[in-house]
Amino acid sequence: MKNVIEVKNLIKEYKEIKAVDNLSFEVHEGEILGLLGPNGSGKTTTINCLLSLLNYSSGSIKIFGKEMKPDSYDIKSKIGVVFQEVAVFDELTVYENVDYFCGLYIDNKETRKKYIEDAINLVGLESFKNFYPKKLSGGLLRRLNIACGIAHKPKLIFLDEPTVAVDPQSRNNILDGIKKLRDNGATIVYTTHYMEEVEILCDRVIILDKGKILATGTTDELKELAKIEEKISIEINDLDINYIDKIKELKNVDYVKYSSNILVVTYKKGKNNLVEIMEYLKKNNIKYNKIYSERPTLNDVFLELTGKELRD
Amino acid sequence: MTVFKTFLKILNKNKFIIILYTLFLIFFGGFNMQTSEHNTNFVASKPDIMIVNYDEEKGITKDLIKYIEENSNVVDLKNNEDAINDALFYRDVNYVVYIPKNYNKDFMDGKNPEIEIKSTGDYQSSFAEMLLSRYIKVANIYQKSINSEEELISKINETLSKKSEVEITSKLDTNILSKATFYYNFANYSIMACLIYVICLILASFKDIKIQKRTIISSTNYKTLNRKILLSNSLFSIILWMIYVVLSFILVGDIMFSIHGIFYLINSFVFTICATTIALFIGNIVSNKNTISGIVNVIALGSSFLCGAFVPMEWLPDGVIKIAHILPSYYYISNNEVLKTLELINLNTIKPILLNIIIVLSFSIMFIILTNIVSKRKQKIG
DSSP: EEEEEEEEEEEEEETTEEEEEEEEEEEEEEEEEEEEEOSSHHHHHHHHHHTSSSSSSSSEEETEEOOOOOOOOOHHHHHEEEOOOOOOOSOHHHHHHHHHHHTTOOOOOOOOEHHHHHHHHHHGGGGTTOOOOOGGGGHHHHHHHHHHTTOOOOEEEESSTTTTTTOOHHHHHHHHHHHHHEEEEEEEEEOOOOHHHHHOOOOOEEEETTTEEEEEEOOHHTTTSSSSSSEEEEOOSSSSSHHEEEEETSSEEEEEEEEEEEEEEEEESSHHOOOOOHHHHHTTTOSSSSSEOOOOOOOOOOOOOOSSSOOO | HHHHHHHHHHHHHHHHHHHHHHHHHHIHHHHHHHHHHHHTHHHOOOOOEEEEEOSSSOHHHHHHHHHHHSSSSEEOOOOOHHHHHHHTTTSSSEEEEEOTTTTHHHTTTOOOOOOOEEEOOOOHHHHHHHHHHHHHHHHHHHTTTTHHHHHHHHHHHHHHHOOOOOOOOOOHHHHHHHHOOOOOOOOHHHHHHHHHHHHHHHHHHTOOOHHHHHHTSOOOOOHHHHHHHHHHHHHHHHHHHHHHHHHEEEEEEEEGGSSHHHHHHHHHHHHHHHHHHHHHHHHHHOOHHHHHHHIIIIIIIHHHHHHTTOOOOOGOOHHHHHHHHTSHHHHHHHHHHHHHOOOOTTTTTTTHHHHHHHHHHHHHHHHHHHHHHHHHHHHHHO
């Protein structure tokens, strides 16, 4: 498989702090690579180094087989970036904004016109072409931000948390758009805090913390890293604390936690765990409202690898 | 072209600022010009003189009265000191001449008799005194060598009747030039405020850190893009200058087609260059659009007040003028003031103007260097 990005032993230091610590990874052509990590894990620094927005201390970065430098305009012409912050002109309409940023790559007026229309359609802003950014909601603004970053039809796209603080409708629209970009042949590097997005979108995931890669693989491969097999959540009002210790002693139980009227029981392995816990509750006359069983999520993997929640 | 088109769109969004400062220039600059017009109107007048004669009306006394009557408006009032004082107080009369008893005889005897006067002390009374002194001085000179009363009067009248021909060789219309100076002095404020305001707002948009990041990662060379923005700003400055020049041709008139007019244009063009560099410098250090209004007030309004754009320089205290020397506006306005009274235009007379232009250009170079330093420091993200 052809590599679009090849990063070898990348190190970025700020005085004595290593923001990026000896990173090596590849991004394959046509895939969506998820870059996961808590705040300060080095995701944005890595992307800034890849884009030559930052000088790095050592290592090498190759994009499309060539070394990436600040003046690598031939490489840059094939890259699109959607930053976390919305970067548009308040004085320009939706159409004019996309036109300006597309114009930084595409000189031909006719081609540009077509590309702008495509980008606006992709993010579903057809009805808002003549709107100024101040008149757009947060979700629509994010869509405009994406349209500005991808209008020139780049082969490699960096999306840095593009769905932060957007409404569900806009999020679905954005995710559909990203899938379409991938289907059209683009390679995508995607950073997000939302596990469900990673599970839906990403072909491969890199988990970062403190500038280091903790794990790499497909979502299924990563889930196998989790020590737990099953997680059962039960909604119980005012559970007597003595029962918690007794539940811990049940077969295959790894961990028990009770807070906000939710009892969470995790199992390392075993079958019929749900039946067993329900029987225990019935036997002890403990009334419950809802009960559900889950397979481990990426968040559990993340918790296990880093010791903290992804949104910490 | 994309950059220029975007520049124009942002400019269009801020067009009310340009209109506002242009209206300021038309109304306030125009108002100043009207004021200057009233200051230079002259009306011919004669002083009002009252003659109180205690002598017999003959000889020198008679001739003196005749001379005063010919050169002033003789006021006939009741010979009463209270009435005379009231008339002086209410400016019904400017000057009262008391010719003493035996004035004619004493004068012919060479005793140089004193003439008492009363005056309002205003410029009309000064003119009356000048008339009286002139007569007495001429009479005294001839009295020393001529004994005959008739011959003396004849000589005095002959001398006083002589008139000098005065030809005004200057064709300089200071009134019109004052109008041009008022206009271009006020233009100091409009040019500076408009350029700083608009250029800073445009740069704040282009140089917004988020947009700058997106621009740097694009396939457009960042330096080329910066040059395009600079070129667009320069073009805007030149167009603004041209609008203000056209306005000056309309408001000031024909004088703008003279050599003086050309110097006003050159001077204002050089100042426009300087104001553009100041605007670019500020635009590179200020990114918050909300602070721009305050900065415009401090810099444009402040330098206009300190350097005499609104009030004539000669009215400003020395301390203020000293401070004004550190501002480019001072040298621009100084040139306008020099042009107002410049009779002959040759290499010698325009030296101070050229020197001021060089100083304004030096300010421009300094601001270009400072802008480059600031821009390079801000170029690297993170």
